[in-house]
Amino acid sequence: MSANLSGIRHTRGFDVIKPLSIMTLIIVMMPLVLLPLASIFIFGTSNGLRSFWNALTAPEAIFALQLSMVTSFWATAFNVVFGLFAAYVLSKYNFWGRNALIVTISLPTAIPTAVAGFALLLLWGPYGILGKYLEPYGIHLMFTAAAIILANIFVTFPLAFGVIKPVFDTMNQSLEEASATMGATRWQTFWHVTLPSLRGAILSGALLTFARSVGEFGSTILVSGNLAGRTQTAPLYIFAKFNEGQVEAANAIAIVLALFSFLIFSVLFFARDWLEAE
Amino acid sequence: MTNKIKFGLTFVLAISLFMMSCLPSAPGGRGGGKAARTITVYGFSVMKESLEKEIYPAFAAKWKAEHGEDVSFQSSFAGSETVTNQILQGAPADIGIFSIERDVDRLIVAGHVPNDWYVTPQKGIVNKTPFVILVRKGNPKGITDFADLGKEGVKVIHPDPVSSGGAQWSILSIYGSELKKSEAETGKRDEARALNTLKTIWRNVIATPGSAREARTQFELGQGDALITYELDALLMKDANAAVDVVIPKSTIFSEHPVAIVDRNVTAEERPVVEAFRNFLWSEEAQKAFVKNHFRSATNEIFNTTNAQFGKIEMPFTVEYFGGWSKAYPEIIEKIFRDQVQNK
Numbered sequence: 304m305s306a307n308l309s310g311i312r313h314t315r316g317f318d319v320i321k322p323l324s325i326m327t328l329i330i331v332m333m334p335l336v337l338l339p340l341a342s343i344f345i346f347g348t349s350n351g352l353r354s355f356w357n358a359l360t361a362p363e364a365i366f367a368l369q370l371s372m373v374t375s376f377w378a379t380a381f382n383v384v385f386g387l388f389a390a391y392v393l394s395k396y397n398f399w400g401r402n403a404l405i406v407t408i409s410l411p412t413a414i415p416t417a418v419a420g421f422a423l424l425l426l427w428g429p430y431g432i433l434g435k436y437l438e439p440y441g442i443h444l445m446f447t448a449a450a451i452i453l454a455n456i457f458v459t460f461p462l463a464f465g466v467i468k469p470v471f472d473t474m475n476q477s478l479e480e481a482s483a484t485m486g487a488t489r490w491q492t493f494w495h496v497t498l499p500s501l502r503g504a505i506l507s508g509a510l511l512t513f514a515r516s517v518g519e520f521g522s523t524i525l526v527s528g529n530l531a532g533r534t535q536t537a538p539l540y541i542f543a544k545f546n547e548g549q550v551e552a553a554n555a556i557a558i559v560l561a562l563f564s565f566l567i568f569s570v571l572f573f574a575r576d577w578l579e580a581e
Numbered sequence: 582m583t584n585k586i587k588f589g590l591t592f593v594l595a596i597s598l599f600m601m602s603c604l605p606s607a608p609g610g611r612g613g614g615k616a617a618r619t620i621t622v623y624g625f626s627v628m629k630e631s632l633e634k635e636i637y638p639a640f641a642a643k644w645k646a647e648h649g650e651d652v653s654f655q656s657s658f659a660g661s662e663t664v665t666n667q668i669l670q671g672a673p674a675d676i677g678i679f680s681i682e683r684d685v686d687r688l689i690v691a692g693h694v695p696n697d698w699y700v701t702p703q704k705g706i707v708n709k710t711p712f713v714i715l716v717r718k719g720n721p722k723g724i725t726d727f728a729d730l731g732k733e734g735v736k737v738i739h740p741d742p743v744s745s746g747g748a749q750w751s752i753l754s755i756y757g758s759e760l761k762k763s764e765a766e767t768g769k770r771d772e773a774r775a776l777n778t779l780k781t782i783w784r785n786v787i788a789t790p791g792s793a794r795e796a797r798t799q800f801e802l803g804q805g806d807a808l809i810t811y812e813l814d815a816l817l818m819k820d821a822n823a824a825v826d827v828v829i830p831k832s833t834i835f836s837e838h839p840v841a842i843v844d845r846n847v848t849a850e851e852r853p854v855v856e857a858f859r860n861f862l863w864s865e866e867a868q869k870a871f872v873k874n875h876f877r878s879a880t881n882e883i884f885n886t887t888n889a890q891f892g893k894i895e896m897p898f899t900v901e902y903f904g905g906w907s908k909a910y911p912e913i914i915e916k917i918f919r920d921q922v923q924n925k
Contacts, residue, residue, distance in 0.1 A: 376598070429671035446672050528672045529657045530621065543658070547629065548798045548821075 340561060347554030358555035363531045367540035368559060374448055374536065375516035378455030379463075383509045386463030387501070391493075394471040405468075409461045419457045420525030423450065446528035451536060454522035459515045463508030470504040507571050514567045518560065617651040618854050621846075623674035625661035625746055625838070626794035627814045631874035632656065632678075639870060640861045644854065652854060660792035661746030668693060668843055675847050675855045678707065678840045680746025680793075682906045685841045694841045705839040707862045708876040710813040711894055712754040712833045715800065718824040722806045726830050727755045730807055731781025738805040739786045740796040742914060747793035750836040751809040752918050753900065753909055755779050758832035761896050776917060783922050800825075811836065816875040816890050832896035837879065 329337075348355045358364065393405055411419065427434040427444040434444065444450055474497070482492040520538040527534040535543065537556050544553035624632060637654045644652045659667070661680035668674050669691055679685060685705070688694040699705040716724050722735050730737050740748035756775045763771030790796040793810055800808040801823060815827045840859055847855050861867055868878040869887075877891065878884040885891060903909040 424670050434671075443671070443673075445670070528667065529659070530655045530673075531657065533655050535657075546626070546792065546795045546798055547658075548794070548801055550798070550802070 343554055343557045343561060346550060347558045350551055354551065355555050355558075358549075358552040359559065361552070363535070364540060364552070364556055366532050367535050367537045367556065370448065370451070370535070371517050371537040374451040374455055375513050375519075377452045378459060378516045379509050379513040381452075381456055382459055382512050383463045383505060386465075386467050386508055386512075387505065389464050390468040390471045391497075394468055408464055411457055411460045416454075416458055416519065416521030417525060420454060420522035423453055423457065423522070423526050427453070445526050446530075446534060448534065450526040450528075451523055451534065454526050455516040455519055458519055458522055459512040462512045462515060463505075466508035466511065467501060467504045470501055474500060506574055510567050510571045514564050517563065617653045618851070619653050619655060620851075620855060620858055621673050621675045622654060622656040622678065623664045623668060623672060623676075624656060624658050624678040625664055625680040626658050626792035627747070627811055627817075628678050628838075629656075629658045629794075630817060631871055631876060635870035635874060636862070636867055639866055640858055643861065643866075644857065650854075652858075658794070660740070660744035660748075660795075663744045663791065673846055674843045675851065676840065676842050676859060678838060680836060680838055681749055682837070682839050682900075683749075683910050684746065685839050686906070688841060688843065693843050693845045695844055698841045699839070703863065703879045705841060706837045706879045707840045708868070708871045708879050709835045709837045710811045710876050711835050711892070711897060712750055712809060712830075713812045713815050713892060714828040714830060715808040715810055715815045715818065716826050716828055717806060718826055720826050720828065724807055724828050726828075727758055727782065727809075727833075728778050730809070731778060731785060735785050735807060736787045736805045737782060737785045738788050738790070738796050738800050738808045739783075740793050740810075741789035741791055742918065744791045745793055745796075747796075747811060747836070748789070749910075749914050750811075750834060752779065753903065753913060754809070754830070754834040755782060756913055756917065757834055757898055757902055758830055758896070761832040761898055761902070765896065776921060779918065779922050780925070812877075812892060813875040819890070820875075827892065829892035829894060831894075832898065833894055834902075835877070835897055835899050837899060 347358075389404075389408060393401060424431060424445055426432050427437075427450070429435065429438050429443065429445070431445075437444070444453065478496050478500075479492055482496045483489075487495070518538060519536075520542065523536055524539055524542070527536065527539065529535055529539050529543070531540070531543065537560060541553045541556050541560075544550070544556075622632065632654075633656070641652045641654075644650060657664070657667070657672070657674075661684050664674075664677060665679065665684040665687055668677055668688060677684075677688070682705075685694060685698060689696055689698065714724055714727070714730065716722065722729070722732070724730060724735070729735070739751060742748040742752060756779055759775035759778045760770040760772065763769065763774055787805055788796075788799055790799050793814060796808055797810060797814055797818065799805070801818070812827070815825070818825055819827065840862055842855055842859055863880055865881075865884075868880050868884055872878050872884045872888050875888065875890065877888075900906055900909050903913060
């Protein structure tokens with residue numbers, strides 16, 4: 304297609320544009336993405352696989368990875384359910400302030416994550432607007448895993464919604480109407496008609512949210528307390544090790560996260576196809 | 582794709598999701614069973630090694646022997662000002678070890694630490710270390726004293742005074758050393774000369790990392806020609822065989838590091854063990870461990886003769902030279918550094 308656009312005829316034989324454009328793609332990606340990623344792998348394993356393995360299996364490293372997974376899981380669970388609900392409401396009903404709500408949901412995308420962090424502190428911290436009323440009851444949200452989940456929810460708020468809503472918008476209304484005419488309840492229609500066509504969008508929304516949560520740093524470092532083995536997530540662990548000058552330990556976990564996102568986006572790529580192909 | 586494969590994949594996904602949601606119960610259980618007491622320590626960046634390698638295990642063994650209880654530690658390290666801000670925001674520190682006394686003052690004002698926190702031996706100071714200059718192996722830029730850092734073409738890494746206590750020590754060190762030298766030469770503190778040296782050095786600063794430790798990492802990764810830092814951190818780098826040389830300025834400051842119990846976070850039940858840990862920091866055992874890890878002892882100068890790597894400083898001084906932190910911070914860090922050097 305690119306050949307047609309650029310006006311070069313290729314009625315038969317070899318299309319020069321194809322290899323050229325692929326090469327350009329890779330050459331541009333080289334210094335921007337591929338080499339930086341490669342350097343993580345080179346540095347992480349520079350002292351041999353043995354010390355890479357030791358860095359990886361340090362109890363605090365394993366804990367950090369687990370904590371990242373758990374907090375990201377709950378943030379994802381919430382944001383997917385909420386994103387689904389919000390998308391349903393906002394594409395089904397038209398009401399005053401609807402666009403304002405849509406804009407508000409999308410806001411966290413552009414807000415610096417550090418701002419998200421201290422906004423949460425100002426609200427839920429022991430001296431925060433609401434946090435000070437919880438303090439006497441011994442309820443601490445900040446500097447716990449709950450704080451990390453709240454931060455993840457804030458930062459990834461628009462992602463699942465953003466993927467699900469367009470599918471809602473373009474959904475074939477006639478199917479739902481047919482379902483209703485056949486006597487299905489609102490819930491039955493949603494469960495048997497609406498939801499199945501959303502599976503692909505829900506999965507990609509979930510994976511995007513999860514991937515983004517696992518990598519979250521700016522807000523987490525402010526709200527978590529950064530205690531190794533207690534409230535230190537994988538990105539915080541990487542940062543701490545880097546600051547301590549243990550670049551190799553930092554790289555070991557960075558490699559895990561890099562492979563992990565590779566896995567997530569591979570699943571995203573393939574799974575979406577077969578979920579939607581149905 | 583067949584239904585069977587699909588079912589299998591869904592099943593695997595469901596299991597892994599279930600496992601992920603369950604994990605929160607697992608963490609936390611480090612350092613032995615439920616009976617273990619845990620002390621939460623927030624420390625400024627370069628405290629990490631000596632605490633984790635020597636002090637924690639030594640205290641845990643002592644407490645176990647005396648009380649039969651297990652004690653475990655959890656800690657977080659960052660720039661001194663950052664640590665203080667975290668505690669001010671409610672971070673669960675039982676005890677804080679800071680680079681500068683000003684940070685304890687900030688906690689007192691906020692009601693986290695009582696006014697009489699320093700009613701301990703050594704006025705709350707656990708250890709000290711002089712400020713030195715770290716250069717590349719062989720000293721290619723020919724740095725011999727602070728003033729040389731202001732020479733044309735020298736690139737300096739200097740931590741950020743906003744977040745790092747070490748950075749503030751460094752500024753006091755540069756400024757005070759010029760006063761001290763001028764005083765020795767002419768009998769008068771030459772403030773114009775001191776300001777000028779600070780200005781020329783700051784022109785050469787190419788990066789201001791958040792803590793002394795971050796600054797060291799950047800230097801180790803090859804940035805800059807020189808780094809002003811704690812002697813302790815410079816010696817730790819030498820121990821790690823980094824290709825660096827230590828330059829001892831003719832005159833430099835001894836940074837003194839206070840410890841304070843964060844009263845607000847310590848329950849009556851935890852108090853004995855937290856206090857015992859703080860007091861342990863002044864014990865002979867702990868002070869010797871600090872010296873071994875290149876801090877200088879705050880309690881006994883004889884311990885300090887046991888570390889052969891310590892540099893000799895011709896004209897040392899402390900923050901008392903400026904009348905203490907309550908004067909040094911507003912008059913030098915704010916009025917001179919911030920207003921006349923940084924914002925110029």
